[in-house]
Amino acid sequence: MSALRGVHGRPSRLAWVVSGAVIALALTACSSGPEKPKPAQLAPVAALMGTTVAWSSQVGASHAALAPRAVAGRVFAAGSAGTVVALDASTGKDVWRLNLAQPIAAGVGSDGELAAVITQGNDLVTIRDGQEVWRVRLPARSFTAPLVAGKRVFVLTADRTVRAFDGQTGARLWVQSRPAEPLVLSQSGALLAVGDTLVVGLAGRLAGLNPLNGSIRWDVPVATSRGTNEVERLVDVVGPVSRVGNSVCARAYSAAVACVDAGRGTVAWAQPAQGATGLHGDDRLVFGTESDGRVLAWQRASGERGWEVDRLKHRGLTAPLAVGRVVAVGDSQGLVHLLSREDGSEMTRMTADGSAILVAPVLAGDALVVQTRNGGVYAWRPQ
Incomplete structure (x- = not known):
């Protein structure tokens, strides 16, 4: 398929990169199936709860690997042209703003002080107080925001390698690699801290690493590759993931949803699922959106189905965010839908600048924050 493109890494770890959208287009082009379904028509807004726009900002045109991050009373965001x-x-006012003058491939990661992004030229760049601190050239591309934690910066690259750098100097601390599959997704994966363990998605598996030296503590499957060709066998873990304590629930692309005990390194349960975006949840339920636009809830403890709604089918939904008594999802038409956490019924919906919302909303204090394709960053508060 001509839509595939190479990862710029070591020749021995050469892989191919493909986005979920490219896969869908390629498969459609190879068939004589029906036209792409039209987005579901929406009923008049329920307006069962009130919201107001708290603030808005602008970072420039964005893409799906640039998710805002809220931490320590700040929202970190980036535009694809280089603004961080x-x-x-x-208030939404700038604490600092920096133009790197280079396209950004992935970010932003931050611990509230040090921020990190990855450029399309494969540079890992760190920023503090609006000033570049250091940069390191990576040997492969990355589509996952760096993780800044414990005075270190961790990076997951598309060649299935995890790298750790000293947060102060940029010195490389360790590298952990695994054999690369022929295809990898060009979308965010899983990279997070759970206690004293670094949890990372590697192909269709979650692995727990020692953040001090990169050694593997445990490695469990979220999904197993199946199918007759490389596209059908693609089961990368996609972000974001839902973490409550040691319970980490993740999605393997278009294959399964599973919850893992990150303390023991064991799979609690796994269920077949056909989504391409990550998960969110609470201590009772895990929420996700399927590729056809259904919104599902699973019981965190057992994996049993909680509820399902299909009135948002084919609207290009983001991963969800569970906050308060609602679940928030964005769509490709530029709307943010607030659903009841209990049964998925509509509570209300909002609109930003009319361009697509590509990544899951985030919670910043008491505000719900989204970033649009056109680069608008919007925050709403309940009334």
Whole structure:
């Protein structure tokens, strides 16, 4: 398929990169199936709860690997052309703003002080107080925001390699690699800290690493590759993941949803699922959106189905965010839908600048924050 493109890494770890959208287009082109389904028509808004726009900002045109991050009273965001900002989560005003003058491939990761992004030229760049601190050239591309934690910066690259760098100096601390599959997704994966363990998605598996030296503590499957060709066998873990304590629930692309005990390194349950975006949840339920636009809830403890709604089918939904009594999802038409956490019924919906919302909303204090394709960063608060 001509839509595939190579990862710029070591020749021995050469892989191919493909996005979920490219896969869908390629499969459609090879068939004589029906036209792409039209987005479901929406009923008049329920308006069962009130919201108001708290603030908005602009970072420039964006893409799906640039998710905002809210931490320590700030919202960190980036635009694809090179702008990186730290916004005050209460007011939306700039704490600092920096233009790297280079296209950005992935980010932003931050611990509230040090921020990190990855450029399309494979540079890992760190920023503090609006000033570049250090940069390191990576040997492969990355589509996952760096993780800044414990005075270290961790990076997951598309060649199935995890790298750790000293947060102060940029010195490389360790590298952990695994054999690369022929295809990898060009979308965000899983990279997070759970206690003293670094949890990372590697192909269709979750692995727990020692953050001090990169050694593997445990490695469990979320899904197993199946199918007759490389596209059908693609089961990368996609972000974001839902973490409550040691319970980490993740999605393997278009294959399964599973919850893992990150303390023991064991799979609690796994269920077949056909989604391409990550998960969110609480201590009772895990929420996700399927590729056809259904929104599902699973019991976190058992994996049993909680509820399902299909009135948002084919609207290009983001991964969800569970907050308060609602679950928030964005769509490709530029709307944010607030659903009841109990049964998925509509509570209300909002619109930003009319361009697609590509990544899951985030919670910043008491505000719900989204970033649009056109680069608008919008925060709403309940009334």
